[in-house]
Amino acid sequence: MPKVKGNKQEKALRVGIDLGTSRSAIAASNGKRRWVQSLVGWPKDFVARKMLGDRVLFGDEVNEHRLSLEVVRPLAHGVIKSGTERDEESVAELIGHLIGLIEPRPRQKIYAAVGVPAEALKVNKQAIREAISGYAEKLIVVSEPFAVAYGMGALDNAMIIDMGAGTTDFCIMHGTMPSVDDQRSLTAAGDYIDQQLLGLLTERYPDTDFNMNIVRSFKEKHGFVGDTISQVEVEARIEGRAVVHDITNEMRRACESILPAIAETAMDMIARFDPEYQDQVRNNIILAGGCSQIAGIDTYLMEALSEMGPCRVSVVDDPLYAGARGGLALARDMPYEYWMDM
Amino acid sequence: MKERSTSSEHAVRAAILRDVYRDNLASGKRLQPRAGRRRALRWLGFGAAVLLSCAVALVTVLASMTESRVAAPGAGNGAATRIADTLPPLITDARAGVAAGPGKGMEWSGRLDRADDYRALLRRQDAALAGLFGLEVRTIVIDPGHGGDDPGAIGANGLQEKDVTLDIARLLHARLRDAEGINVVLTRDTDVTLSLRQRVEYAQQLGADLLISIHLNTIPNDPMTIVETYYFGTSSDTRSLKVAGLENRHSGYAVAEFDRLIAQFGDALKQQESRKLAAHIQRSVYGTLRRGNRQIIDAGIKSAPFVVLLGDGIPSVLAEVTCISNTAEEALLATSAYRDRIAGALERGVLSYLDQLREQRRQWPEEGSSTYAESQG
Ligand SMILES: Nc1ncnc2c1ncn2[C@@H]1O[C@H](COP(=O)(O)OP(=O)(O)OP(=O)(O)O)[C@@H](O)[C@H]1O
Ligand SMILES: [Mg+2]
Ligand SMILES: [Zn+2]
Numbered sequence: 001m002p003k004v005k006g007n008k009q010e011k012a013l014r015v016g017i018d019l020g021t022s023r024s025a026i027a028a029s030n031g032k033r034r035w036v037q038s039l040v041g042w043p044k045d046f047v048a049r050k051m052l053g054d055r056v057l058f059g060d061e062v063n064e065h066r067l068s069l070e071v072v073r074p075l076a077h078g079v080i081k082s083g084t085e086r087d088e089e090s091v092a093e094l095i096g097h098l099i100g101l102i103e104p105r106p107r108q109k110i111y112a113a114v115g116v117p118a119e120a121l122k123v124n125k126q127a128i129r130e131a132i133s134g135y136a137e138k139l140i141v142v143s144e145p146f147a148v149a150y151g152m153g154a155l156d157n158a159m160i161i162d163m164g165a166g167t168t169d170f171c172i173m174h175g176t177m178p179s180v181d182d183q184r185s186l187t188a189a190g191d192y193i194d195q196q197l198l199g200l201l202t203e204r205y206p207d208t209d210f211n212m213n214i215v216r217s218f219k220e221k222h223g224f225v226g227d228t229i230s231q232v233e234v235e236a237r238i239e240g241r242a243v244v245h246d247i248t249n250e251m252r253r254a255c256e257s258i259l260p261a262i263a264e265t266a267m268d269m270i271a272r273f274d275p276e277y278q279d280q281v282r283n284n285i286i287l288a289g290g291c292s293q294i295a296g297i298d299t300y301l302m303e304a305l306s307e308m309g310p311c312r313v314s315v316v317d318d319p320l321y322a323g324a325r326g327g328l329a330l331a332r333d334m335p336y337e338y339w340m341d342m
Numbered sequence: 343m344k345e346r347s348t349s350s351e352h353a354v355r356a357a358i359l360r361d362v363y364r365d366n367l368a369s370g371k372r373l374q375p376r377a378g379r380r381r382a383l384r385w386l387g388f389g390a391a392v393l394l395s396c397a398v399a400l401v402t403v404l405a406s407m408t409e410s411r412v413a414a415p416g417a418g419n420g421a422a423t424r425i426a427d428t429l430p431p432l433i434t435d436a437r438a439g440v441a442a443g444p445g446k447g448m449e450w451s452g453r454l455d456r457a458d459d460y461r462a463l464l465r466r467q468d469a470a471l472a473g474l475f476g477l478e479v480r481t482i483v484i485d486p487g488h489g490g491d492d493p494g495a496i497g498a499n500g501l502q503e504k505d506v507t508l509d510i511a512r513l514l515h516a517r518l519r520d521a522e523g524i525n526v527v528l529t530r531d532t533d534v535t536l537s538l539r540q541r542v543e544y545a546q547q548l549g550a551d552l553l554i555s556i557h558l559n560t561i562p563n564d565p566m567t568i569v570e571t572y573y574f575g576t577s578s579d580t581r582s583l584k585v586a587g588l589e590n591r592h593s594g595y596a597v598a599e600f601d602r603l604i605a606q607f608g609d610a611l612k613q614q615e616s617r618k619l620a621a622h623i624q625r626s627v628y629g630t631l632r633r634g635n636r637q638i639i640d641a642g643i644k645s646a647p648f649v650v651l652l653g654d655g656i657p658s659v660l661a662e663v664t665c666i667s668n669t670a671e672e673a674l675l676a677t678s679a680y681r682d683r684i685a686g687a688l689e690r691g692v693l694s695y696l697d698q699l700r701e702q703r704r705q706w707p708e709e710g711s712s713t714y715a716e717s718q719g
Contacts, residue, residue: 115591140366155354175354177361267617271645275572307621309570309642330362331353338363 012109012137012339016151016327017098018090018144019116019128021075022165023290026098027324029332034101035320037062040090041069047290056093075117075166091131099135111339112136113331114252115147115323118169119185138342142330144323145171146178149286151326152316157280161266161301162323167191168262172269174282181272184265188258190291197254205245208236218247219294225255228296229244255294263304272309282311288322409555482518482527482692483550483656486511487557495560499670504533506675507556510663513685514556518692545656552619553658554688558675560667567668569631570641571624572660573616615657617643618698622692623661630687631664638664661688 014029025035036059043049043057048068062071074090086264099110101208101280110134116128125141132139142150149171154160156175161168170184196216201208214236222232270281287298292315302313316322394589449469494503511528518526527548529541546555559568620643628640663684664671674680 140362142362142365150358153351155351155358175357177358177365199619268613268633269616271573271613275644279642282642307643309640309644310625330359334359334363338359341363342366 003041005239012111013102013104014328014331015099015102015110015112015136016147016324016329016331017095017112017114018147018161018321018323018327019075019094019114020144020164021073021167022322023320024094024098024141025321025324026102027328028102029328030102030104032102033321033324034098035324036094036098036101038073038075038094039063040072040074040093041065042072042086042090044068044070056090056097058094058097065276067209075120076154088127088131091128092134095132096135098130109137110135111138111331111334113140113142113147113327113334115142115144115327117164117167117185118143118145118171118183119167136227136337140334140342142327143169143171143183145169145183145288146173147324147326147330148286148316149173149178149324149326151322151329152286154284154286157277158284158286159266159269159281160288163189163258163262163287163289163297165290168258168289168291170265170269172273174273174277182269184269186258186261188261189289190216190219192221192258193254193291194267197250200250200254201247204247204250205236207238208243208245210236210329218251219255220290222247222251223255223291223293224295225252225259225300226296228299255297256300258291259300259304260296263301266301266305267308279309282308285311285313286316287313288316288319290319292316292319297312345619371663382589386682480523481527481548481550482552482554483527483529483545483548484511484518485529485541485545485553485555487555487660488534489530492535495558495666497666497675498669499672499676501666501672501676503558503666506558506666506681508533509678509681510685510688511556514554514688515684517685517689521693521696524696536709545658552658553656553694554619554692555658555660555687557660557662558664558666559662561665562667565664565668566639567635567637567671568639568641568662569624569628569664570662571620571643572614572662573643573645573658574619612657613645616659617645619657619692619695620659620661622698623659623688626691626694627663627687630683630690634683635670663688679684 016027018025020038022038023035024038025033026035039059039062041057041062043052043055045068048065051068052065057065057069062069070086072086072090074087074094095112097112099112104110112132114128114132120128127137128141130142143163145160148161148162149155149158152160155173158173160171160173162171166187166189168186168189170186171178172182174182193224194212194216197219198210198212201210201215218232218234222229222234224232230248231246232251233244233246236245266285270278273281285301285305288303291297298313298315302311305311305313318325419506439514486504488504488507490504492504494507496502501596508530512531515526515528518524527550529544530536539554559570561568624640628638631638666672666675
């Protein structure tokens with residue numbers, strides 16, 4: 001392979017993108033990073049187009065104009081829903097939007113490493129590649145937990161548990177790129193907690209109107225497991241009147257509801273690992289994703305897993321960007337010759 | 343091995359980048375898969391994949407198993423051949439086990455005779471399988487490692503693993519014999535040669551409910567002493583089942599799938615119970631030995647497809663109770679008091695496991711109508 005002049009490769013902007021069910025993030029080699037809710041809104045009809053202009057909307061804007069839009073959450077359930085062109089288009093639009101947000105110079109080439117939910121990789125990697133290909137010169141697609149692992153330098157004898165909205169993704173690292181067997185995906189994740197919490201609160205306070213968005217914001221503010229927090233009170237409205245509800249037990253139960261399945265899966269995956277290294281993996285468990293911010297979740301899992309022996313569980317510093325940063329690290333480290341072949 | 347040098351980390355990184363590159367090249371050329379078909383294939387291929395990976399895991403892991411770490415001259419080879427000899431029939435056994443559903447030792451409680459109940463069960467993320475299936479322990483087989491021509495590991499002062507394991511097993515047998523409602527049997531009560539296969543078959547013939555194989559570890563050139571417990575593990579995919587349970591929450595399983603799932607549950611049950619038993623034993627043995635020796639290390643529980651643990655549907659564990667390679671431990675193991683302490687620790691491990699099993703069974707009926715079941719409608 002002929003060597004190419006150094007400065008030529010400098011010009012391409014390297015980006016890492018984390019495509020999530022609920023949030024998508026981008027980090028670029030120009031130092032910029034941004035995130036948006038993974039919501040894409042298409043103007044429904046002639047009137048909407050007239051009002052909003054003939055364009056696609058993203059993130060918060062979608063919520064504002066919900067009524068005039070066909071709203072797509074393109075990676076709901078971690079997968080581009082099969083056969084729906086809208087989903088593929090929406091992924092493409094979302095990527096284009098994210099790349100726009102980090103402001104590349106005009107005509108600057110983009111080399112992107114995109115992390116997608118492990119389950120999506122299994123099912124329709126090609127669809128994802130096609131959706132993205134219009135926006136990047138060069139492209140690699142990897143599973144999201146792998147991107148997190150790479151970014152953290154957890155390359156060998158480590159386990160990443162990426163607790164997102166639609167899915168919790170597991171990935172065991174053993175010095176190679178994880179195979180399908182090294183990865184698992186559970187639907188025990190943030191959305192599941194929200195459903196549980198909504199159910200529990202509606203049961204306890206039948207007069208109060210809760211909805212998914214409200215309970216999600218409760219969870220994001222006050223989510224906890226074990227006895228990290230002694231009391232959670234929230235303000236709600238009953239017929240216009242402000243009331244304070246104690247939701248401590250409901251919050252704990254809802255947040256803990258996903259953990260038995262997660263602990264079981266982790267134990268099962270560790271158990272399948274080369275016995276010689278099982279204790280090393282057990283001592284190198286890393287939690288990522290939005291739900292890793294639930295208070296006490298690392299301690300809870302550590303206790304659950306200690307059934308197998310001593311173990312250590314840590315939480316990534318920067319859950320929102322861990323995936324995108326990992327993608328960027330991959331995009332940066334990927335040798336130029338490799339990029340050229342893609 | 344503790345610290346990894348930066349140059350080898352660099353090498354790992356380079357290898358991973360190459361993997362990523364190759365993987366992306368390959369997938370770039372692949373035809374677009376039809377998602378619907380993929381899903382169906384995943385379901386159909388599930389059983390076959392479990393069996394296949396089971397066989398592969400068995401072959402690969404067997405090669406690097408503890409038994410080949412045995413320090414005794416000549417013992418390593420002997421053990422390896424015996425393991426290899428037993429391979430093909432045991433894999434067939436595993437297949438039969440999957441096809442035939444829950445193995446011996448499990449009783450149908452009669453609670454799971456409707457598909458609805460079964461679905462409710464699958465939704466319970468914390469479903470404790472043995473409790474649900476009404477597993478009742480009646481026969482415990484204790485297997486003293488090695489024997490006869492195979493001395494196992496030999497300490498620096500000549501103490502042989504096979505003698506120690508036999509005595510501990512006899513002491514454990516004597517202790518458990520009086521426990522309520524259980525029947526305890528030894529695979530060998532003298533210094534005889536038994537192949538691993540013979541041990542497994544013996545346990546099967548007895549309709550054993552638990553199998554505990556007792557061994558001593560050796561760590562060459564290292565004075566460290568560790569306690570570790572292995573349990574039977576294959577690629578029996580408990581988790582896929584759970585994922586399946588979650589994914590299918592709304593649609594529900596077709597009744598036709600019921601039998602197949604029950605069969606897989608049998609396998610999951612075995613692995614889960616083996617793990618629990620291993621955890622109880624590990625905690626008890628480590629806790630006991632640590633009281634006399636602060637240096638001892640808790641290496642935890644691990645799974646490996648040891649042939650001796652491959653009993654059909656029998657929760658099985660292999661306890662490496664301490665290290666004969668440590669000369670202080672060797673001296674202790676030569677005393678009957680120390681061997682009895684270990685037997686006592688094993689006994690407490692088994693009893694506490696049985697205890698929590700009973701506890702689970704007591705709790706289940708009340709919990710049957712959990713919020714999981716209700717909220718999914
Ligand atoms: N501070 C917080 N405390 C608790 N939960 C939080 C917090 N912040 C975000 N979450 C939850 O984390 C989830 C989103 O996490 P993340 O952004 O990692 O998901 P995602 O990558 O979009 O989803 P997926 O990985 O399933 O595709 C949501 O359920 C959200 O409510
Ligand atoms: Mg995510
Ligand atoms: Zn041995």
